[in-house]
Amino acid sequence: MEAPIQPPALDGGMPQAVAGLKRELARRGIDLAYRADGASAVAFLLSRIPAGATVMNGGSTTLEQIGFLEALANGPYDWLRPGIAAIADPDERIRVRRRAGTADYFVGGINAVTEAGEILNADGGGNRVAAYAYGAGKLFLVAGVNKIVPDIAAAFERLRNVAAVEECRHLGASTPCALTGRCDNAACRGADRQCGKVLIIENERIAGRICVVMIGEELGY
Ligand code: SF4
Numbered sequence: 001m002e003a004p005i006q007p008p009a010l011d012g013g014m015p016q017a018v019a020g021l022k023r024e025l026a027r028r029g030i031d032l033a034y035r036a037d038g039a040s041a042v043a044f045l046l047s048r049i050p051a052g053a054t055v056m057n058g059g060s061t062t063l064e065q066i067g068f069l070e071a072l073a074n075g076p077y078d079w080l081r082p083g084i085a086a087i088a089d090p091d092e093r094i095r096v097r098r099r100a101g102t103a104d105y106f107v108g109g110i111n112a113v114t115e116a117g118e119i120l121n122a123d124g125g126g127n128r129v130a131a132y133a134y135g136a137g138k139l140f141l142v143a144g145v146n147k148i149v150p151d152i153a154a155a156f157e158r159l160r161n162v163a164a165v166e167e168c169r170h171l172g173a174s175t176p177c178a179l180t181g182r183c184d185n186a187a188c189r190g191a192d193r194q195c196g197k198v199l200i201i202e203n204e205r206i207a208g209r210i211c212v213v214m215i216g217e218e219l220g221y
Contacts, residue, residue, distance in 0.1 A: 038066030058108030
């Protein structure tokens, strides 16, 4: 008879894998807050962003799924993204988007995070990863537990053969991964490429600048 499947062990209410990640991130100067579901993650984020703050977000299916963008729209914030999207002139839109990368608060997703705490994100244009690296004042990186992978090799596998595939298909991009479901890096050039800039966050010098908000659900891609 097969042994019954055991639920993941918990460490103070937090799955052990997340507790281990929290310890590794702390060594890298990065905080981690765990919330069991999307609603409590949204409540946590709203409790950490002061009324009147300038807020920008990076494109993220996870943020849409947990209802954070709706909460931002209805909250007492200076949320920059809707105004940027409404700018008709492409050059002006780029200029304003570049400035928005230095918002006091920036909230975005994660493509993959290793058990050792390396955080990977890919971008087509780069505005999101530029804000992640240094531009944003306070950075919240929101992810479901499905984004935790064993190591860097698995992180790139996830980034290229899961996240980029879905993103390219979502955007209707004509990239090899969108067509076949697998990355062909050598064949992929041009404006449609959605992983032209890849950021690995290994460490943060500014205390309290980055907080990973890990949610105990499978979210995003
Ligand atoms: S390099 Fe091209 S084919 Fe590979 S994941 Fe990125 S967008 Fe897709």
